[in-house]
Amino acid sequence: MNSTVQPRRPVETGVPDPFPYMHPLMRKNYGAWAWHDRLRPGVLHHVAKSGDQIWTVRAGTQRQMDVFTIRKLCDIGDKYAEGHVRFTTRSNIEFMVSSVDKVQPLIDALNAAGFPVGGTGNSVSMISHTQGWLHCDIPGTDASGVVKSLMDMMHHEFTHEEMPNRVRITTSCCQINCGGQGDISINVQYTKPPKINHDLVSKVCERPAVVARCPVAAIRPALVDGKPSLEVDEKKCVCCGACYPPCPPMQINGADSTKIAVWVGGKHSNARSKPTFHKLVVANLPNNPPRWPEVTEVVRKILYAYKENGRDFERLGEWIERIGWPRFFELTGFAFTKHHLDTWTGARKTMNMSAHVHF
Amino acid sequence: MSDEDKHGQASSGEPPAARHSTPMLDQLEAGPWPSFVTGLKRLRDAGDKAYAPMMNDLLGQLEHSYENRTGYWKGGTVSVFGYGGGVIPRFSEVADKFPQSKEFHTLRVQPPAGYHYTTDLLRQLCDIWEKYGSGLIALHGQSGDIMFQGCSTENVQKAFDEFNEIGFDLGGAGPALRTSTSCVGHARCEKSCYDEVRAHRSVINEFLDEMHRPALPYKFKFKFSGCGNDCVNAIHRADFAVIGTWRDDMKVDQEEVKKYVAKAGRKYTIDHVIAMCPTRALSLNDDDTLDVDNKSCVRCMHCLNVMNKALSPGDDRGASILIGGKRSLKIGDLMGTMIVPFIKLETDEDYQRLIEFGRRLIDFFAENALEHERIGETMDRIGLPAFLEAIGVDPDPNMVNHPRTSSFVRTDDFTVEAEKYFERKAREAGLNVAAD
Numbered sequence: 001m002n003s004t005v006q007p008r009r010p011v012e013t014g015v016p017d018p019f020p021y022m023h024p025l026m027r028k029n030y031g032a033w034a035w036h037d038r039l040r041p042g043v044l045h046h047v048a049k050s051g052d053q054i055w056t057v058r059a060g061t062q063r064q065m066d067v068f069t070i071r072k073l074c075d076i077g078d079k080y081a082e083g084h085v086r087f088t089t090r091s092n093i094e095f096m097v098s099s100v101d102k103v104q105p106l107i108d109a110l111n112a113a114g115f116p117v118g119g120t121g122n123s124v125s126m127i128s129h130t131q132g133w134l135h136c137d138i139p140g141t142d143a144s145g146v147v148k149s150l151m152d153m154m155h156h157e158f159t160h161e162e163m164p165n166r167v168r169i170t171t172s173c174c175q176i177n178c179g180g181q182g183d184i185s186i187n188v189q190y191t192k193p194p195k196i197n198h199d200l201v202s203k204v205c206e207r208p209a210v211v212a213r214c215p216v217a218a219i220r221p222a223l224v225d226g227k228p229s230l231e232v233d234e235k236k237c238v239c240c241g242a243c244y245p246p247c248p249p250m251q252i253n254g255a256d257s258t259k260i261a262v263w264v265g266g267k268h269s270n271a272r273s274k275p276t277f278h279k280l281v282v283a284n285l286p287n288n289p290p291r292w293p294e295v296t297e298v299v300r301k302i303l304y305a306y307k308e309n310g311r312d313f314e315r316l317g318e319w320i321e322r323i324g325w326p327r328f329f330e331l332t333g334f335a336f337t338k339h340h341l342d343t344w345t346g347a348r349k350t351m352n353m354s355a356h357v358h359f
Numbered sequence: 360m361s362d363e364d365k366h367g368q369a370s371s372g373e374p375p376a377a378r379h380s381t382p383m384l385d386q387l388e389a390g391p392w393p394s395f396v397t398g399l400k401r402l403r404d405a406g407d408k409a410y411a412p413m414m415n416d417l418l419g420q421l422e423h424s425y426e427n428r429t430g431y432w433k434g435g436t437v438s439v440f441g442y443g444g445g446v447i448p449r450f451s452e453v454a455d456k457f458p459q460s461k462e463f464h465t466l467r468v469q470p471p472a473g474y475h476y477t478t479d480l481l482r483q484l485c486d487i488w489e490k491y492g493s494g495l496i497a498l499h500g501q502s503g504d505i506m507f508q509g510c511s512t513e514n515v516q517k518a519f520d521e522f523n524e525i526g527f528d529l530g531g532a533g534p535a536l537r538t539s540t541s542c543v544g545h546a547r548c549e550k551s552c553y554d555e556v557r558a559h560r561s562v563i564n565e566f567l568d569e570m571h572r573p574a575l576p577y578k579f580k581f582k583f584s585g586c587g588n589d590c591v592n593a594i595h596r597a598d599f600a601v602i603g604t605w606r607d608d609m610k611v612d613q614e615e616v617k618k619y620v621a622k623a624g625r626k627y628t629i630d631h632v633i634a635m636c637p638t639r640a641l642s643l644n645d646d647d648t649l650d651v652d653n654k655s656c657v658r659c660m661h662c663l664n665v666m667n668k669a670l671s672p673g674d675d676r677g678a679s680i681l682i683g684g685k686r687s688l689k690i691g692d693l694m695g696t697m698i699v700p701f702i703k704l705e706t707d708e709d710y711q712r713l714i715e716f717g718r719r720l721i722d723f724f725a726e727n728a729l730e731h732e733r734i735g736e737t738m739d740r741i742g743l744p745a746f747l748e749a750i751g752v753d754p755d756p757n758m759v760n761h762p763r764t765s766s767f768v769r770t771d772d773f774t775v776e777a778e779k780y781f782e783r784k785a786r787e788a789g790l791n792v793a794a795d
Contacts, residue, residue, distance in 0.1 A: 007440035008520050012571065013528045014564035015539070018471035018556055021480055022546055031545040031554060035668040046547050054547065064508070066398035067485040067494040068405075074478035085481070087474040087498050089540065089591050096547075114393055130501060133424035134395075135449060135465060135508055137432045142424065144395045145387055152390030177686045178501045181595055213731065215689045242688055248433065255428040268595055270587035270602075271661040272635050275594050277692050289425040290383040312631050313665065344691050 023084035023096040025054045041161045042117035043103055056094050057081070057106050059115040060126050060151070060158055063091040064134065064144055072113055080106040090126040090168070092119045118159035122312075124167040124303070125158065127151065128180060132173040138245050139173035140188035140258040141287050146171050149291045150186070150299055157303070164310030164319065167303065168268070175240050181266030183316040184299055185278045188287070189261035193237040194250035201229040205247035213242045260285040262298050265317025276317050282334050298334075305331040324358030378403065379419030379457075383426065402494040410493045413509065416457035417493070423453060437464050437512050439519045442571045445529025446515055462511045463493070467504035467530035468522055469538050472559040473546055474499065483525060491518035502580070503540035503591075504530040528567075534731075535573035536721070539563045541583035542590040544603075550663060551585035552603025552676040553704035558713060559583045565714050566721060576728035579721060586672070587660040593684070594695045598734045599720055600681040601713070606701055607673035608653040615669035620647040632662050677703040678713075682720065683735025693735040696743070698750075700757040723750050753783055 019027055029048035036046040044056040062069070073093055077085050080102065081095035088094065093115075095106055107117050119125040127150060132142035150169070157163065170182035177187055201207070207230055211219050218236035222229055230250070232243075241252040252258075262285065266278030281302065285294045302316075309331060310319040320328045329336045342350045387396040399421075402414040420431055437448035447465040454461035470476075484505070488496060493509025500506040505527075510518055519529065530538030539562070542548070544555035562581055569575060582593035585603040593600035620628045625647065633641045640655040641662060649669070663670045680702060681695030699716070703709045720734065727749065728737045738746045747754060756762075785791075 007516070008523075010439065010441045010519070010523055010528070010571075012567050013523070013526055014567045014570075015469050015560045016471040016526050016528075017560065018473050018475040018546075021471055021475040021477045022473075023475075026475075026546040031551065033547060033549040033551075035549050035671075037667065046549070056547070060392065061498070062393040062395040062398060064395040064398065064495060064497050066402045067489050067496065068401045069393070069398050070481055070485050070496060070498075074481050077478045083478050085476050085478065086543065087470075087476075089542075091498060093498075114391075116391065116393075128501065131497075133430045134421055135432065135447075135463070136430060137434045137449065139430040141428075142421075145384075145425070148387050148390070148392055148394060148396075151392035155391040176688055180501070180592060180686065209730070213689065215691075240687070253429060258428065268589050268592040270589060270594075270657075270659050271664055272637050272659055275589070275694055277595075277694075287428055289428065290386045313635060313661070346691075 021084065023054065023082065025052050025098055026084075026096065028052065029054075038121050038161070039100075039103065041123055041159055042107070042120055044120060045100075053098075053100075055097050055100055055103050057097070057103060057110065057117060058088070058092050058094050058119050059110045059117050060119055061091055061093055061115065062144075062148070063126070063129070073115070076106070076109045076113060080109045088119070088125075090119070090128050092126050116155060116159050118161075121161040122163045122165050122167075123158055123161045124154045124163060124169065127169045127171055128182075129171045130173045130178045136173055137248075138241070138253075140190065140241075140253050141173050141260065141292075142289060143171045143173050143179070145290055146186060146260075146292050146295065149293075149296050153296050153300055154303065157307075163307055165313050165315050167306075167316065168266075169299070170266075174244075175242075176245075181268060181276075181278050183264065183266060183278075184302055185263040185266055186295055186299065187261055187263065189259050189283050190239040190241050190252050190257065191259050191284065192252075192254060192257035193232050193234045193239055194241075194243060194252045195254070196230065196232065197249040197251070198224040198227060198229040200249035201247065202227060204249055205230070210243050210247040210250070213246055215240060215242060219243055258287050259283065260287055260292070260295050262295065262302070264302060265315075265320055267315050267317050269315075272313070273315075273318055273321070278317075280340055281332070283339060301332050301334075326358045378415055379422060381418050381422040384418065384422050399495070405494070408489065408494065410489070410509070412459040413463075413493055413511075414460070414495075416459035416461075417463065417509065420451060420453055420457040420460060423456065432463070437515055439516050439529065442529055444532045444535050444571060444573045446519075447532055448512075460509070463508070464510045464512065464515055466492075466507040466510060466515065466518060466522070467500065467502070467532055467538060468507060468527050469530045469563075470499060470503065470505050472541050472556045473543055474540075475546070484522070484527075487518060487521045487525075491521070502530065502538045503582075504538045529571065531570040531573075531578070533573040534575045534577045535571075535579070536563070536566050536569035536575070537578050537580045538570075539581045539583065540591045542585050544583075544585035548585060549667070549671060550588065550603075550660065552605055552672055553585065553601075553678050554710075555583045555585050555603075557710060558601055558678075558704065561710055562714055562717050566717065569721060575721070575725055577731050577733055579724060579734065581717065587658050588664065594681050595684045595692075596686070597684050597695065598682065598724075599717060600684055600695045601678045602681065603672075603676065603704075604658045604679050604701065605673040605676045607675040609651060609656065609663065609673055610671045611649055611651060612669050613648040616649045616666065617647045619666050619669055632665050635661055637661070675703075676705070677701055677709070680716065683733070683738050685733040685735045689731070690736050690739060693733075693739070695735070696738065697758050698747075698752060700755055719750050753779075 129143040170179035172179035172187040218233045222231040244252040261283040263278035431452045432449045435448040491514040497506035541555040541559040544551040580597045582597035640652040642650040680699035682698045684695035
């Protein structure tokens with residue numbers, strides 16, 4: 001160590017100011033927009049109170065991008081747009097232009113480079129997803145691979161606006177569900193209690209903290225082969241995996257026991273109905289890389305049942321609210337089981353406490 | 360070791376080491392959607408770049424994960440000088456097989472509010488990351504950060520220093536204030552009810568110490584959406600959600616309403632706008648103009664979304680604040696709960712009040728939450744009355760779907776509480792109150 005070298009102190013600048021990077025028309029009309037419409041899927045047209053107009057072309061990306069992909073998007077942004085871009089919450093890139101004449105050449109350039117234009121209005125937007133095997137320390141699957149497989153299947157629905165309303169899909173690689181709520185959610189579901197490596201627990205884990213993490217109080221301290229460790233009451237265990245991040249020797253993942261579940265009806269927006277959580281449809285799907293065909297098939301069935309039966313502006317959960325769960329299970333062909341009956345705190349409030357029945 | 364030497368030489372111009380075969384990942388190159396695998400291979404095949412051998416082994420490890428359906432990363436401790444968080448350390452558990460990617464840390468970097476970039480800026484970020492990292496960047500992670508993925512321990516500080524030199528700062532990780540997000544809002548949306556960039560930057564930049572030196576019981580997230588459409592998913596995904604709204608009447612351009620009805624049809628308008636209003640606040644008149652019962656309207660945004668040109672938010676704008684949204688761990692999912700139905704957001708003082716309310720919540724959380732407890736869980740544990748008292752907010756009927764249905768509560772001070780309510784109402788109405 002060279003003690004004469006002083007490490008550089010960080011400049012705590014926090015959130016960067018976006019105004020130097022914002023398209024000049026957006027800067028000029030900041031807070032003064034009047035209305036917008038959509039020219040075609042993937043193209044927004046905003047009109048400011050000043051009369052200024054701006055066109056936005058939205059394209060899908062793979063989110064995990066190599067610098068060459070980003071530079072290619074920049075080249076397109078310089079040549080066909082005006083050097084200003086932004087990203088949506090769902091990793092779509094947006095190019096803003098000040099003239100409608102620039103829209104079609106920009107779309108052509110994006111398509112030629114393999115970037116689908118769409119994701120606006122009542123389309124299926126890009127899936128919001130997590131890191132998976134590529135970078136996470138506790139993943140049950142690889143979100144990027146699941147997402148690539150699903151987006152290939154749904155490419156037409158990204159580039160067209162043919163759904164009753166927008167469809168927001170999420171995936172998560174463990175039950176913490178960093179991907180969040182979705183109209184359809186594809187999430188890892190563990191099926192077996194953790195397998196404990198008793199040689200490592202006392203070396204790696206802060207045992208009281210691990211005990212405290214368990215939502216069903218199924219973990220207790222124990223001496224195993226004379227060593228301080230932890231044990232799990234497997235009858236109580238709900239296989240949530242909460243003990244695994246603070247204590248990696250409590251391995252929750254297994255090549256065959258880590259499964260995938262599909263959920264529906266989550267919604268963040270307040271439009272019409274209040275925000276809702278997604279609900280279980282199918283569990284125990286195989287975690288089947290590299291293309292997860294069983295998962296893709298389940299999502300396809302749900303998506304197209306909604307597309308064919310939903311009314312304009314009904315989100316997926318609102319559609320089910322109208323037709324009822326019996327009809328949903330009929331239309332999609334999935335089984336309704338005891339595992340669909342909630343058993344968690346507040347479960348009773350999810351039951352039908354009325355004489356309202358769908359036939 | 361000989362393997363490692365080979366890779367080491369690859370970056371200095373020697374022929375590259377043998378590529379790992381990736382038959383499973385190769386299948387993710389087919390199909391119309393942009394392929395992240397093709398991108399990883401581009402980095403692997405960038406022969407003159409220092410990161411090429413690292414990305415070869417990264418692809419090897421990922422293929423190994425696909426074969427065995429198992430992840431092979433573990434955490435650790437890596438940070439930059441002066442900060443305790445913001446770097447996600449990743450050490451490979453199969454470094455013997457894939458030594459070049461044995462360290463593959465992520466730098467979480469806060470993006471400009473609203474995710475605005477110039478192409479020049481993106482190129483600068485790429486150049487820095489190409490020099491010190493893997494060349495792999497996620498735009499953006501679920502917390503809202505730019506995720507610079509894949510950096511050796513040695514290069515973390517160097518990469519950060521260069522990002523920091525061009526005005527970028529690390530985001531949050533661990534039990535800390537986390538990176539925030541805000542919607543496009545004022546920059547390009549007619550529904551935006553407050554200045555999201557201003558709220559986002561002034562709140563987060565006030566509490567950077569809580570982000571850079573993690574000392575909270577657990578994570579704490581702010582998110583900012585300009586209206587009830589909540590495009591950044593704040594209500595569910597943030598401990599502190601700021602959702603734009605307005606108090607006065609929505610604006611109706613009756614000529615545009617008529618144009619909409621003429622185009623969409625009367626039946627369509629009734630079925631898809633009037634009948635879809637959640638509080639039956641709309642009525643279509645015989646002359647195809649719109650009646651709005653503004654006192655019944657809950658600002659859900661549906662009719663404004665559909666009749667975009669005809670309807671817009673009122674002038675008395677600000678935000679609602681919902682507290683306690685979170686995902687599953689530990690007690691189950693929670694949506695944020697309405698705590699402040701309206702905070703005006705217009706003047707400097709208004710934004711200062713928002714910051715002060717944020718401070719009150721962070722202080723409450725720091726002092727009262729148990730280890731690894733989110734504020735939504737603390738609220739549930741102590742009950743809403745105690746929570747409100749602790750943060751100095753009065754009860755309001757907008758906080759509930761309906762009043763309690765259980766009689767199991769001690770109410771001997773009900774009359775006192777009722778008097779406080781009437782005094783509050785009188786004060787709001789500008790009347791003199793005896794207690795003053």
